[in-house]
Amino acid sequence: MAAPCRHEWRRVVSAIMRLLRSLSAWRLAGIAGAAAAVMLLLPWPARAAASGWIGDRHAAARLITAERATGSAGMVDAGLEIRLAPGWHAYWRDPGAAGLPPAIDWQGSHNLAAAKLAWPAPRRFTLAGLETYGYAGGTVLPIAVTLERPGAPLVLHATVAYSACRDVCVPYHAVLDLTLPAGIAAAGPEAGLIAAARAAVPGTLSGLGLSLRSASVSPDGSGRSALALELAGPGAMLARVDLFVEGLPQGAPGPPQVATDGEQGRIALLLRDIDSPAPRLAGRRLVFTLTDGTDRAATFEAAPALAPPAGLAGAALIPLAVIGAALLGGLLLNVMPCVLPVLSLKFLYLARLAGSERRTVRLELLATGGGIIAGFLLLAAGLIALQEFGAAIGWGIQFQSPWFLVAMTMVMVLFAADLWGWISIAMPGSNEAAALTGRVHGRHSRAVLVGLFATLLSTSCTAPFIGTAVGFALSRGPLEIVAIFVAMGLGLAAPTLSVAAVPALVRLVPRPGRWTIWLSRVFGGLLLATAIWLLAVLARIMSVDAALVVAGLALALLGVLAVRRNAGGRIGAHPRASGGLSLALVLAALLVPMTGLTFRPGVPGVADPGGNWHPFVRASIAPNVARGRTVIVNVTAAWCLICQVNEVTVLDRDPVAARIAGTDVLAMRADWTRADASITNYLESFGRYGVPLDVVYGPGAPGGIVLPDLMTAPEVIRALDRAAGEARAAER
Amino acid sequence: MLAALGLAALAPRAEAAAGLTSLSRALTGFNPPREPPAFTFLTAKGEKRTLADYRDQGVVLNIWATWCVPCLAEMPALNHLSALLNDFAISVLPVSIDTKGLGAVKAYYTAHGIESLPILLDPDGSIADAFKIDGIPASFIIDRRGRLVAQCLGAVDWDAPGAVATIRRLISGRNEPA
Incomplete structure (x- = not known):
């Protein structure tokens, strides 16, 4: 071997100095040093079928060859042998959750054209729920040189x-x-080791007398997926089957569930809880290694097809139950507080219509219904676009956007002004108002707008059934999203559309009179309250300063409209002036999200939710449950009204508050007011795409119990008891 | 003395989370406290840090790597511990000896929701050298005067009940209420 170059000399000297400084130096350096020292002392490496062992009492490695000389074949059977003390293990080419598989750099070799490493079948190791794949006792990795x-x-x-x-x-x-x-390539003493290692390298499926019937991947309803393989053949008699998968985007699956059907000669293998959504795995080239606990193993490739989740009808079909849930959820949204202020507008307009022609009434109602459905189509389109760009999607995520909040604030102010009679939105002859509302013309455009905004606001609530429907839609493709969102729109529009079908119902509404004027004032106030609530959310997402600036601009807009109205017909000579000023104020407000008045993100994870609640750290759930504690996770957002209702009426009030204050309970609150990828991932792991989500974990429910969207204290206490499991039951 | 008293007060816990050793069992206290070896590490931005940068704070120093399964096993508990110790001016400093540096650590933090811990790096592993340790994970508890009061090797159940009290007692002496 050539003498070490200058660079290596320096390394050798420094390594020896380090060795001398401390005999128990870190092994990484120690081994390099020891190796270098050996090189120094023995300038001629062993001319043999094996190198010396380099390592320590836990692990060591050496090179071996099957032959004593190179012969004439141009190929040499070599191997990397790794020796391991009892209890120690080294890693396969795919180490699983973590590990450094052996990697060889051949720099400095001579007469070496190529060296191809082979990997004997691995076995599985599990530590604290982490799956790793490798070798215990020791291994030889065959190398074809x-x-x-x-x-x-x-x-x-x-x-x-x-x-x-x-x-x-x-x-x-x-x-x-x-x-x-x-010289002559006579077999050396290590030939047997390498031959045995070659035999342990997985072969083909047909070598085991098997063939692959099918490979499929299906969603498991919690954002993860399950991989199913079906193998067939007369040789379908395997002992302790294990299955390893390479090529997954993330995660290291645990052992498979195996079902063998000896008569049919079939084996079904199922890998559960794979940390990727099924559509991401469908069609992906995966490498499977099947072992049977002896030295029989096979490696094969498959690209799994997308299969429907267990319990659902067909892949391309949307189950009727989901459509039903979407319709019902949409219907229930009508009575949710998020939609009420806007929908109440609708009834007010309806009251004004009482006495009008049937046709007018019907068209007005149809326009609102159309606006609602258009709103849902708009949401669906936005979500599909985001999904195409690979962004996280969810129900109500537009509330995480300051632009949306500012625009809706200004819209609420305009509608309030409309109700107070200061302007007339989209009525013939009110050009300035039409300009403010995006130049929507036409007789019924106000009705359309009411429907549209009702929809956009409605997503700050979820109603019962909405979670199911949205979860299903967003885990699928564009077609399902559109179909389910339209169904929800039909649900929300159902009362409007049914009145349109039977316009006689309008006659039940009292004739307009003084009461409509009073009601208009009240509803106008309600809309302003909605605007204030939107500003409060903006203060959380951007900053209090930003919210104050927008509030100032909104007040100025109201002021301009009020002055215009008080000037009566006189200023009507300058409708363009007041219209232009109003438009400028709205545009100025829309500029606020672009300013530097943004929220300065604090240190993540340190933001203290206060009270009994700790910041949400997903990784803390499992270790705390493993220690017998009960964990409650509350995912919330400032713009989620149902979340606030849950907090005020149940979670932050006795008996629940007293219960979760106990040392046996860890309460964590995740705030989704602003977009947060880790919280979105957590929601997706339950097939949820919106808040609220409340989950209770414990020894009795390690997978978690999902609480109802609108919860009651007894339900929460029962879930906590169930999660605490036997431990708590025994105490009683 | 201080460390010995702190440890004596601990009753061994019946069971730890699967695969993790309880802190009380894993700890080796130093009495009297020792001077830690000199070492440096880098922040995610590449700024050099030494223990002197954490003077007047207690420190739980953890040496780990993303390829080390026992290290990963204790990381979530360490993450939680960091959030719990936040109120007591005690910093948890996990220094990764990954040769791949920032990329490997960042990817792991993101994938596993590690949000309460800083990213700290020592790509050439000199910190392990300095402490003369046999393997990782290895953790060292350092008091507010920068002295080494305890160490433990292997994965530890860091967020078990009592762990915060134990660490506070070790760091601040028995005068600080547990």
Whole structure:
């Protein structure tokens, strides 16, 4: 071997100095140093079928060859042998959750054209729920070495990096040298080791007498997926089957569920809880390695097809139950507080219509219904676009956008002004108002707008059934999203549309009179209150300053409209002036989200939700449950009215508050007011795309109990008891 | 003395989370406290840090890597511990010896929701050298005067009930109420 170059000399000297400074130096350096020292003391590496062992008492590595000399074939059977003390293991080419698989750098070798590493079938190790794949006791990784010049000597210089673990892990870094002389390729003493290792490398499925019938992936309803394989063949008699998958975007699956049907000669394998949504895995090239606990193993490729989740009808079909849920959820949204202020407008307009022609009434109602459905189509289109761009999607996420909040605030102010009679939105002859509302013309455009805004506001609530419908839609493709959103729109529009179908119902509404004027004032006030609430959300998302600026602009807009109205017909000579000023104020408000008045993000995870609640740390759930504690997770958002209702009436009030204050309960609050990827992921893991979500975990329910969207104290206490499981039951 | 008293007060816990050793069992206290070796590490922005940057704070120093399964096993508990110790001016400093540095650590933090811990790096592993440790994970508890009061090797159940009290007692002496 050539003398070490200057750079290596420096490394050798520094390594020796380090060794001398401390004999128990960190092994990483120690091994490099020791290897270098060995190189110094033995300038001629072993001319044999094996290098020396480099490592320590836990793990060591050496190079071996099956032959004593290079022969004339141009190929040499070599191997990397790793020796491991009891309890220690090293890693397969895919280490699973973590681990450094052996990696070899052949720099410095001579007469080496190529070196192809093979991997004997791995076994599985599990620590604290983390799955890793590798070798215990020791292993030999066969290496097929191709020579540049057959018949000439071979000098192998391998720098090997790998890790070995027991209760601690050690990174190893071994420099191995082996020189094989020219000569007859007689078998050396290590030939048997390499042959045995070759036999342990997985072969083909047909080698096991099996063939692949099908591979499919299906959603499991919690944002994760399950992979199913069906194998067939007369040889379908395997002992302890294990299955390893390479090529998954993330995660290391646990062992498969195996069902064998000896008569039919079939094996069904099911890998559950794969940390990727099914559509991401569908069609993806995955490499499977099947082992049976003996030395029989096979590696094969498959691209799984997307299959329907268990319990649902067909992949392309939307189950009727989901459509039903969407319709019903939409219908229930009508009585949710988020929609009431806007929908109350509708009834007021309806009252004004009482006495009009049937046709007018019917058209007005149809226009509102159309606006509602258009609103849902708009939401669906937005969500599909976001999904196409790979962004996180969810129900009500437009409330995470300051632009939306500012625009809706200004819209609420305009509608309030309309109700007070200061302007007339989209009525013939009111051009300035039409300009403010986006130049929507036409007789019934106000009715359309009411429907549209009702829809956009409605998503700050979820109603019962909405979670199911939205969860299903957003986990699927564009077609399902549109279909389900239209169904929800039909549900929300149902009361309007049914009145349109029977316009006689309008006659039940009292004739307009003084009461409509009073009601208009009250509803105008309600809309202003909605605007104030939107500003409060804006204060959380951007900053209090930003919300104050927008509030100022909104007040100025009201002022301009009030002055215009008080000037009566006189200023009517300058409708363009007041219209232009109003438009300028709205545009100025829309500029606020672009200013520097943004929220300065605090240190993540440190924001203290206060009270009994700790900041949400998803990773804390499992360890706390493992220790017998009950964990309650409350995912909330400032713009989610149902969330606020739950907090005020149930979660932050006794008996629930007293219960979760106990040391046996860890209460964590996740705030989704602003977009937060980790919270979105958590929601998706329950197939949810919106808030509220409340989950209780415990020894009795490690997978979590999902609480109803609108909860009651007894339900929460029951869930906490159930999650606490036997431990708590025994105390009683 | 201080460490010994702190440890004696602990009753061994019946069971720890699967795969993790209870803190009381894993700890080796130093009496008297020792001077820690000199070492440096980097922040995510590449700024150099030493223990002197954390003077007047207690420190739980953890040496880990993303390829080390026992390290990953204790990381969520360490993440939670950090949030719990936040109120007591005690910093949890996990220094990764990943040779791939920032990328590997950031990817792990993101994928596993590690939000309460800083990203700290020592890509050449010199910190492990300085502490003369055999393997990772290894953790060191350092008091407010910068002295080493305890260490433990292997994965520990950091957020078990009592762990915060134990760490506070070790760091601040027995005068501080638990």
